[in-house]
Amino acid sequence: MAKTPYTEPNDDGPHDTEFKTDAGSKDQSLESHRSDARGHDLRTNQGVRIADNHNSLKAGERGPTLMEDFILREKLNHFDHERIPERIVHARGAAAHGYFEAYDNAAQYSKAALFSEGGKQTPVFVRFSTVQGGRGSNDTVRDVRGFATKFYTEEGNWDLVGNDMPVFFMQDAAKFPDFVHAVKPEPHNEIPQGQSAHDTFWDFVSLFPESAHMVLWTMSDRAFPRHYRNMEGFGVHSFRLIDRQGTSRFVKFHWKPLAGTCSLIWDEAQKLWGRDPDFNRRAMWDDIENGDFLEYELGIQVVEEADEHKFDFDILDATKLIPEEQVPVTPIGKMVLNRNPDNYFAETEQVAFSPGHVVPGIDFSNDPLLQGRLFSYLDTQMLRLSGPNFHEIPINRPVCPFHNNQRDAPHRQTINKGQASYEPNSIDDGWPRQTPAAEENGGYETHHERIDAHKVRARSDSFGDHYSQARLFWNSQTEVEKEHIIAAYTFELSKVARPYIRERQIKEILPNIDPELARRVGENHGIEAPNAPTAPEGELGKSSQESSEALSLMARLPGNIKHRKVAILAADGVDAKQLDALAAKLEEGGAQAVIVTPSMAPVTASNGQSVLPDAMLNGLPSVTMDAVIVAGGDGSATRLADSGQGRYYVQEAYKHLKAIAALGEGKRLLEAAGVPTEEEGIYLGEMVEEVFDAFAKALGQHRVWSRDSRANDMPA
Numbered sequence: 041m042a043k044t045p046y047t048e049p050n051d052d053g054p055h056d057t058e059f060k061t062d063a064g065s066k067d068q069s070l071e072s073h074r075s076d077a078r079g080h081d082l083r084t085n086q087g088v089r090i091a092d093n094h095n096s097l098k099a100g101e102r103g104p105t106l107m108e109d110f111i112l113r114e115k116l117n118h119f120d121h122e123r124i125p126e127r128i129v130h131a132r133g134a135a136a137h138g139y140f141e142a143y144d145n146a147a148q149y150s151k152a153a154l155f156s157e158g159g160k161q162t163p164v165f166v167r168f169s170t171v172q173g174g175r176g177s178n179d180t181v182r183d184v185r186g187f188a189t190k191f192y193t194e195e196g197n198w199d200l201v202g203n204d205m206p207v208f209f210m211q212d213a214a215k216f217p218d219f220v221h222a223v224k225p226e227p228h229n230e231i232p233q234g235q236s237a238h239d240t241f242w243d244f245v246s247l248f249p250e251s252a253h254m255v256l257w258t259m260s261d262r263a264f265p266r267h268y269r270n271m272e273g274f275g276v277h278s279f280r281l282i283d284r285q286g287t288s289r290f291v292k293f294h295w296k297p298l299a300g301t302c303s304l305i306w307d308e309a310q311k312l313w314g315r316d317p318d319f320n321r322r323a324m325w326d327d328i329e330n331g332d333f334l335e336y337e338l339g340i341q342v343v344e345e346a347d348e349h350k351f352d353f354d355i356l357d358a359t360k361l362i363p364e365e366q367v368p369v370t371p372i373g374k375m376v377l378n379r380n381p382d383n384y385f386a387e388t389e390q391v392a393f394s395p396g397h398v399v400p401g402i403d404f405s406n407d408p409l410l411q412g413r414l415f416s417y418l419d420t421q422m423l424r425l426s427g428p429n430f431h432e433i434p435i436n437r438p439v440c441p442f443h444n445n446q447r448d449a450p451h452r453q454t455i456n457k458g459q460a461s462y463e464p465n466s467i468d469d470g471w472p473r474q475t476p477a478a479e480e481n482g483g484y485e486t487h488h489e490r491i492d493a494h495k496v497r498a499r500s501d502s503f504g505d506h507y508s509q510a511r512l513f514w515n516s517q518t519e520v521e522k523e524h525i526i527a528a529y530t531f532e533l534s535k536v537a538r539p540y541i542r543e544r545q546i547k548e549i550l551p552n553i554d555p556e557l558a559r560r561v562g563e564n565h566g567i568e569a570p571n572a573p574t575a576p577e578g579e580l581g582k583s584s585q586e587s588s589e590a591l592s593l594m595a596r597l598p599g600n601i602k603h604r605k606v607a608i609l610a611a612d613g614v615d616a617k618q619l620d621a622l623a624a625k626l627e628e629g630g631a632q633a634v635i636v637t638p639s640m641a642p643v644t645a646s647n648g649q650s651v652l653p654d655a656m657l658n659g660l661p662s663v664t665m666d667a668v669i670v671a672g673g674d675g676s677a678t679r680l681a682d683s684g685q686g687r688y689y690v691q692e693a694y695k696h697l698k699a700i701a702a703l704g705e706g707k708r709l710l711e712a713a714g715v716p717t718e719e720e721g722i723y724l725g726e727m728v729e730e731v732f733d734a735f736a737k738a739l740g741q742h743r744v745w746s747r748d749s750r751a752n753d754m755p756a
């Protein structure tokens with residue numbers, strides 16, 4: 041019988057599994073691609089030294105430029121081609137390097153090498169993004185945040201391409217282009233940028249009940265996280281983990297931020313569009329530069345195959361989550377983001393994630409949304425990154441060696457040696473062979489799921505319930521969160537020009553989530569909502585659970601002042617001792633003290649000491665801070681109270697529910713600004729020690745929630 045070399049074990053050469061398992065390996069693999077121009081001569085791309093980088097070659101000093109100027113042509117030519125298409129969705133993003141460290145328990149669920157032993161580190165690259173806006177849009181728009189992680193494992197790359205919300209707008213990939221066309225800026229005038237508050241979005245979702253659950257999430261404060269370190273991440277779909285025995289279990293992936301969860305206030309988020317459109321990416325960048333790293337735990341909800349049908353929803357339906365009360369989240373590892381990219385374009389822009397990038401031990405479910413995604417990412421990246429060789433771009437390269445018979449195409453970097461690029465062949469020895477899955481370090485094997493079915497274009501009845509989990513989410517919110525959701529629907533629909541679209545959302549969608557929600561939003565629009573659900577029973581669904589604590593942002597508030605930014609307002613005449621004492625206290629708790637003054641000129645303290653400001657009042661306005669302390673000192677307090685910007689600072693901080701403390705004469709600023717001085721969340725005292733603990737406790741709760749109903753009256 042003829043030899044079939046492609047079934048032979050790969051025993052005639054070294055296996056491609058040599059790999060350093062420490063978290064620095066991605067760095068090492070990138071090293072030959074990094075370029076530091078410092079100390080080098082300026083040369084053309086062909087290596088020729090450049091004598092004059094200021095003047096083009098001309099016929100005479102004032103004469104026409106000569107076509108012969110190959111140096112000018114190369115420079116302009118390269119510049120002209122600098123831009124590549126931005127991502128069709130998730131165009132705006134920011135990323136960081138780091139590592140993932142497995143816990144001891146991870147190996148029992150998956151044979152993937154990154155989980156094989158407790159303490160094992162794998163390099164990662166994580167990109168956070170907004171979905172709707174273009175690359176130059178704002179960070180703090182109301183939108184879903186992408187949370188995409190590339191694990192550079194010794195067995196190849198695994199991408200966990202998730203979002204900061206655990207469900208999605210649709211059940212079937214066939215509806216993704218419709219949804220994106222509806223939410224993106226409208227095609228005739230490209231307005232609005234980065235927002236869902238417009239006719240086409242609300243037209244679509246009000247005609248598309250399966251989106252109701254996810255739309256509710258995006259109307260919650262989750263849609264504008266305070267910091268990437270304060271948001272959860274979710275794989276959304278059910279995936280499979282396969283253990284060493286070949287047992288398959290369904291899993292949902294969760295990232296739990298160790299710094300707790302919290303978000304901005306909508307008014308604050310909008311003001312940040314102008315004050316600091318880079319708010320989230322700047323905060324991540326600065327924190328990492330300062331050694332204040334971002335940390336998350338990776339958790340899984342595990343569902344045995346036998347339990348696939350035990351829920352009152354279908355686990356293949358991406359508009360449903362599995363309540364944590366029903367299946368608790370088991371932590372299996374920790375991720376630390378500790379290094380900024382060297383180059384935004386080379387790394388953050390060119391990185392190509394795909395849910396289809398998996399390694400042995402991780403597999404897909406039949407979720408029809410996930411199945412569509414498996415095609416879409418690779419397809420779009422062929423266009424975005426100019427052809428099929430984007431896996432060779434340093435940020436996308438696996439850290440393990442990889443060889444196959446794929447060849448050529450635009451921008452090929454590898455210089456493949458040898459004559460035969462096919463297999464089997466009898467010309468070149470030692471060509472790459474497949475590795476049977478059963479071997480140690482074996483090849484990828486898809487779980488042997490038995491499928492016996494008709495080919496149909498249809499939706500399972502088990503996908504019919506569109507509202508029960510939206511109700512579950514609504515019931516799980518605190519009163520403050522509910523008020524914010526009502527305000528969000530009210531605001532968004534106020535931007536919809538067509539009355540019939542507003543009416544449809546209020547009369548035909550919202551009552552099925554909750555009649556009270558519909559009534560309140562309706563009232564704000566002068567539309568009478570039905571006082572009972574209107575959808576057919578099947579669509580309304582039934583949840584075996586009334587509420588789930590984990591669905592409220594308040595369930596995981598930071599609880600302490602670590603990582604928080606606190607403005608200390610000061611002017612000439614400030615009490616310098618207080619400034620020192622405040623800075624020491626804040627630093628002790630891991631918070632950042634920022635001295636904010638009327639201008640950038642040094643401030644002269646009451647004892648004659650010169651104090652250097654960190655920022656001025658309108659340079660780092662209150663929306664960029666988590667809390668405000670007005671320092672004492674007669675002259676300082678008077679100057680701040682006399683300043684419109686000083687008064688605005690504390691008014692705005694009050695409106696955004698921030699903890700405010702005033703020491704000694706600092707109280708004068710609050711009085712001049714009309715900020716109430718005798719209520720929860722406002723701390724007055726002569727000495728730092730008198731106010732600090734209560735102030736810090738309030739800051740640990742992120743905001744002074746009891747102020748929520750009053751704060752809107754503040755004019756700021």
Ligand code: HEM
Nearest residue numbers: 127130167186187188202203208213216275276412416420
């Ligand atoms: C059928 C449904 C979906 C389709 C067709 C789809 C398609 C796409 C496409 C074409 C991109 C741009 C990729 C690139 O240019 O590199 C993208 C990016 C992204 N998608 Fe999806 N998507 C879908 C659903 C989802 C879901 C459910 C999630 C979350 C679980 C998600 C998370 C992301 C993230 C995080 C990115 C940005 C990745 C990055 O940072 O580069 N997508 N998606």
